[in-house]
Amino acid sequence: xxxxxxxxxxxxxxxxxxxxxxxxxxxxxxxxxxxxxxxxxxxxxxxxxxxxxxxxxxxxxxxxxxxxxxxxxxxxxxxxxxxxxxxxxxxxxxxxxxxxxxxxxxxxxxxxxxxxxxxxxxxxxxxxxxxxxxxxxxxxxxxxxxxxxxxxxxxxxxxxxxxxxxx
Numbered sequence: 001x002x003x004x005x006x007x008x009x010x011x012x013x014x015x016x017x018x019x020x021x022x023x024x025x026x027x028x029x030x031x032x033x034x035x036x037x038x039x040x041x042x043x044x045x046x047x048x049x050x051x052x053x054x055x056x057x058x059x060x061x062x063x064x065x066x067x068x069x070x071x072x073x074x075x076x077x078x079x080x081x082x083x084x085x086x087x088x089x090x091x092x093x094x095x096x097x098x099x100x101x102x103x104x105x106x107x108x109x110x111x112x113x114x115x116x117x118x119x120x121x122x123x124x125x126x127x128x129x130x131x132x133x134x135x136x137x138x139x140x141x142x143x144x145x146x147x148x149x150x151x152x153x154x155x156x157x158x159x160x161x162x163x164x165x166x167x
Contacts, residue, residue: 028076048095062123
């Protein structure tokens with residue numbers, strides 16, 4: 001990850017954490033905080049179209065970037081010590097808007113937004129677009145890999161499909 005990408009990831013992810021009311025829900029040293037950061041970065045690249053230069057691979061909790069593990073503390077410090085009015089460029093603002101709109105649609109469909117939902121959303125998107133070979137039935141593949149409720153995954157799938165991600 002280049003230094004430009006590292007520097008710009010902080011205000012973008014911090015804004016998403018705050019705007020989506022996820023900043024205070026998870027302790028900065030917790031596994032949940034790390035998962036939320038991983039999934040928000042993945043979704044910012046996939047949904048927002050903003051390239052942080054992060055490469056994601058499939059691990060047990062879905063999309064994971066090894067590069068990002070070195071930045072949890074920096075993201076937490078930025079979150080704790082920066083103001084809400086951090087300047088963002090046009091591309092960053094647009095990416096944040098896309099991700100927020102998408103996740104608010106997910107929240108409306110499921111009634112809430114939390115780490116479990118973010119993990120399922122990012123995992124389903126990855127199964128539809130970033131694994132090879134792409135599974136014929138990403139819903140059933142996610143059910144096999146994670147043991148989630150079929151109704152839960154189908155509700156997420158309908159939103160994702162509506163965004164043209166999974167077909």
